Amino acid sequence: MPQRTWMYWILFLLLVALKLPPASSSRTLPGTGTAVPLLTLAVQRHTGAAAQVFVSRHGSSSSSSSSSSSIQGRQLLQAWACSKQCAPGSCLLSNYGQLRCYTCLNGFEPTVQGSCGCPGGRYPVDSLGTVTCVRCPAGSWCPGGTDSAGSGINSCSNGLTSKQGAKTTAQCVNPPGFYYSATTAAAVQCPPNTYSTGFGWQSSCASCPGGLMTLPADIGPYTSAAACRLKPGYYLRSWQPVVCNQGSWNAGLNRVATCTPCAANVTTTGPGATSAADCRYLVKGYEAVTVAVSGEITAVRPCRQNAYCPGYVTAPGWTACPRGMWTKSGGRTAQNECFTPPGYFLPADGTSNITKCTTGVNGAYKSGWGSDAACTVCGPGIYSDASTNVTVYDPVTDTSTPDYVASDVSACFVYPGMGMAHQLRRVGNGYQFVGAKCNRVEGVNQHSTFGYTTYTRGLTVRPCRRCAGQLIGSGPVGGATGCAIPAGYAAVGYNGSVLFSTGYVWARVKNVTLCPTGFYCVGGDPTNDAAAQPAACGTGITTAGAGASDASQCNACVDTNAEYTGGSCRCKAGYTAVNMDAPSNSSLNVTWQTNQAGLIGPKLTTGYQACCSV
Ligand SMILES: *[C@@H]1O[C@H](CO)[C@@H](O)[C@H](O)[C@H]1NC(C)=O
Ligand SMILES: *[C@@H]1O[C@H](CO)[C@@H](O)[C@H](O)[C@H]1NC(C)=O
Ligand SMILES: *[C@@H]1O[C@H](CO)[C@@H](O)[C@H](O)[C@H]1NC(C)=O
Ligand SMILES: *[C@@H]1O[C@H](CO)[C@@H](O)[C@H](O)[C@H]1NC(C)=O
Ligand SMILES: *[C@@H]1O[C@H](CO)[C@@H](O)[C@H](O)[C@H]1NC(C)=O
Ligand SMILES: *[C@@H]1O[C@H](CO)[C@@H](O)[C@H](O)[C@H]1NC(C)=O
Numbered sequence: 001m002p003q004r005t006w007m008y009w010i011l012f013l014l015l016v017a018l019k020l021p022p023a024s025s026s027r028t029l030p031g032t033g034t035a036v037p038l039l040t041l042a043v044q045r046h047t048g049a050a051a052q053v054f055v056s057r058h059g060s061s062s063s064s065s066s067s068s069s070s071i072q073g074r075q076l077l078q079a080w081a082c083s084k085q086c087a088p089g090s091c092l093l094s095n096y097g098q099l100r101c102y103t104c105l106n107g108f109e110p111t112v113q114g115s116c117g118c119p120g121g122r123y124p125v126d127s128l129g130t131v132t133c134v135r136c137p138a139g140s141w142c143p144g145g146t147d148s149a150g151s152g153i154n155s156c157s158n159g160l161t162s163k164q165g166a167k168t169t170a171q172c173v174n175p176p177g178f179y180y181s182a183t184t185a186a187a188v189q190c191p192p193n194t195y196s197t198g199f200g201w202q203s204s205c206a207s208c209p210g211g212l213m214t215l216p217a218d219i220g221p222y223t224s225a226a227a228c229r230l231k232p233g234y235y236l237r238s239w240q241p242v243v244c245n246q247g248s249w250n251a252g253l254n255r256v257a258t259c260t261p262c263a264a265n266v267t268t269t270g271p272g273a274t275s276a277a278d279c280r281y282l283v284k285g286y287e288a289v290t291v292a293v294s295g296e297i298t299a300v301r302p303c304r305q306n307a308y309c310p311g312y313v314t315a316p317g318w319t320a321c322p323r324g325m326w327t328k329s330g331g332r333t334a335q336n337e338c339f340t341p342p343g344y345f346l347p348a349d350g351t352s353n354i355t356k357c358t359t360g361v362n363g364a365y366k367s368g369w370g371s372d373a374a375c376t377v378c379g380p381g382i383y384s385d386a387s388t389n390v391t392v393y394d395p396v397t398d399t400s401t402p403d404y405v406a407s408d409v410s411a412c413f414v415y416p417g418m419g420m421a422h423q424l425r426r427v428g429n430g431y432q433f434v435g436a437k438c439n440r441v442e443g444v445n446q447h448s449t450f451g452y453t454t455y456t457r458g459l460t461v462r463p464c465r466r467c468a469g470q471l472i473g474s475g476p477v478g479g480a481t482g483c484a485i486p487a488g489y490a491a492v493g494y495n496g497s498v499l500f501s502t503g504y505v506w507a508r509v510k511n512v513t514l515c516p517t518g519f520y521c522v523g524g525d526p527t528n529d530a531a532a533q534p535a536a537c538g539t540g541i542t543t544a545g546a547g548a549s550d551a552s553q554c555n556a557c558v559d560t561n562a563e564y565t566g567g568s569c570r571c572k573a574g575y576t577a578v579n580m581d582a583p584s585n586s587s588l589n590v591t592w593q594t595n596q597a598g599l600i601g602p603k604l605t606t607g608y609q610a611c612c613s614v
């Protein structure tokens, strides 16, 4: 109806010119009213802002709303004749004989019908006797245009809602957590794992992103993306759900930026773990120390010794080495790190535990960590002992005990009085060592042998030595530990001569023989005892025969005309010492001594060869 629209424009412009409260420019006047006559407006203009005016009543039109009094001719019109909300003096008779209010109070606006009404989006509310236009509450729509308290408010239906100040039913939308069903024009709650921010006509709810879900216990409505929580086993990275890394977990139904890590060196079977109990797998080389009832491992330590920890197993996580074998250190990860330690062998039966090398005579040792089926025998007649101290750790009881093992050739030994030598025939790649008690036959020149006074340790050539004299000392197993020249004997060298020197080795001595005449032999070990060499009796003095063992046996005189008296030889009575050169050779001395009887000749000293008759 273009004509009517044109008229509205005229009215609007005039209202502005008259400083009447204009309607909102965005508002469209209700289309049901009668056109406003220009004449009426002109009258008001000439009377200005007078609070009350006199008008001539034409025709028989009556008050449009609240006026109940009849008006005769020019009379005062009360403002409430139009509406109680009409400002005093603003209720005027229009050209068409209608009372119209042109200025309303309390936020009311003139209506097309001539009354006052709330603007759209508001409705009249009586507060302590004063009616004002109040903003339409959420969930309702208020078309405006009424002035009686409580009127002009309508609820959105079908579960729909509105924001505050809605003017029309078209502003009723689905609330948050709901979508709008076009077929029923009703709000429908979002199903689980979806959400809706509402206040629109969403035809469906938005799905939670992958890895997110609504809480099972939460019955909704799900009004925003915040209703979407992480699924178990996920965390948020840049607000995107990401599956938990292996070794961490998240129970989900939360919004966390990290998964909870397992204890150090504890892990899960894979990514996406959902509870602490999933932290039940050990990292390689570690064993469990504390385990929760749930199976969660809460503390670890490096794998114990003599066991291995393969990892990705549950507590306790360690397996003892088979057959009592050892590892070289803790923290091992595989069975092939179990070995037979030094001092032990691995019996060939395939089932028995590692066993210590046998010791004692014909004993053995084992060096290194090889899984030999037997220890290495030191050699025939050689002993071994467990001489290396070790700590034996039992992984089952987690206890250590000190022990000794034969773990290298130093375990091989022979006792004092024994000899160790290469065997005569080759064994394998070389000569085996052999040990034996030295040959002991009492008596001189018995081809005896003797050993050392000390233990012989390790495998070394240290044979028994031949003894030409008399065996002395003995070792624990009976062999002699020394050799000496018996008293009254002297050593004979290989050239057949008596050895008058000392400090030689026994190998240079062929045999011993009676101490030569004119000497005495106290005996002993001439290799370290100078007194063991033959000692000469002295000038002119001799022994009665071979085999003297003491200086007192030098009690004979070389010269038969002399006699042994008082520790020396003197010429017998009637004999005098002969010196071919005396007395002309002044370098020779003749000590003339006489006994008390004066019968005994001079003591024979150097240079005097014999006693001759005077
Ligand atoms: C975990 O393992 C690493 C690497 O082997 C190690 O450095 C760290 O000390 C271990 N932590 C614990 C608590 O065992
Ligand atoms: C073998 O050694 C293990 C570990 O030391 C021990 O528990 C087990 O009793 C031993 N078995 C035999 C038959 O000695
Ligand atoms: C093992 O031998 C070493 C070196 O002789 C010694 O210091 C240590 O005390 C010994 N340990 C035991 C338990 O005998
Ligand atoms: C035997 O050897 C010793 C020393 O080696 C020597 O003094 C002596 O003259 C030798 N005797 C003979 C008979 O060769
Ligand atoms: C010692 O050796 C010498 C010289 O070879 C020999 O004459 C003598 O008979 C031997 N004595 C003994 C007891 O064998
Ligand atoms: C004196 O006697 C010594 C020893 O017998 C001899 O060597 C020396 O030549 C003699 N002197 C004289 C002058 O005869």
Ligand SMILES: *[C@@H]1O[C@H](CO)[C@@H](O)[C@H](O)[C@H]1NC(C)=O
Pocket: 587, 588, 589, 590, 591
């Ligand atoms: C000879 O005898 C005298 C007196 O006893 C002594 O003083 C002198 O040194 C001796 N001379 C020799 C060469 O022995």
